[in-house]
Amino acid sequence: MALRTIRKKGDDILYKKSKEVKIFDEKLAQLLDDMYDTMKNADGVGLAAVQVGVLKRCLVIDIGEGRIELVNPVITEREGEQTGQEGCLSVPDVWGDVKRPKKVKVSAFDRKGKSIIQEGEDLLAVALCHEIDHLNGELFDDKIIEKQ
Numbered sequence: 001m002a003l004r005t006i007r008k009k010g011d012d013i014l015y016k017k018s019k020e021v022k023i024f025d026e027k028l029a030q031l032l033d034d035m036y037d038t039m040k041n042a043d044g045v046g047l048a049a050v051q052v053g054v055l056k057r058c059l060v061i062d063i064g065e066g067r068i069e070l071v072n073p074v075i076t077e078r079e080g081e082q083t084g085q086e087g088c089l090s091v092p093d094v095w096g097d098v099k100r101p102k103k104v105k106v107s108a109f110d111r112k113g114k115s116i117i118q119e120g121e122d123l124l125a126v127a128l129c130h131e132i133d134h135l136n137g138e139l140f141d142d143k144i145i146e147k148q
């Protein structure tokens with residue numbers, strides 16, 4: 001297990017757009033493993049690679065229903081709407097309501113480069129949107145409609 005340092009708001013890298021992963025190698029697998037350990041260690045439910053300082057389009061999520069890892073994720077369908085409180089390991093001590101789709105469908109790749117579809121509803125939809133935003137250099141606190 002290798003923990004990486006979580007980048008915090010104020011670090012410019014968080015506003016950069018991550019690059020598509022083209023090589024599915026051991027280094028990518030190690031990154032995903034480290035990201036998962038780092039997220040769990042910080043009691044988070046999602047983490048994007050940029051949050052550990054790596055500008056690659058990949059993320060890990062675990063909302064208590066098992067580990068999800070997505071490489072080059074793209075939201076292909078959005079349905080409905082929900083507003084719920086969010087927080088972020090890179091934005092400590094800030095929570096606020098953000099409007100998100102109720103349901104999303106995401107097309108992505110697994111760590112070996114196999115094409116996969118991930119669907120998410122409710123909290124999982126929120127986590128998917130929040131983490132994919134990170135890959136585009138967007139932080140949730142700019143989307144807060146009501147501060148807590």
Ligand code: NI
Nearest residue numbers: 087088089090
């Ligand atoms: Ni976040």
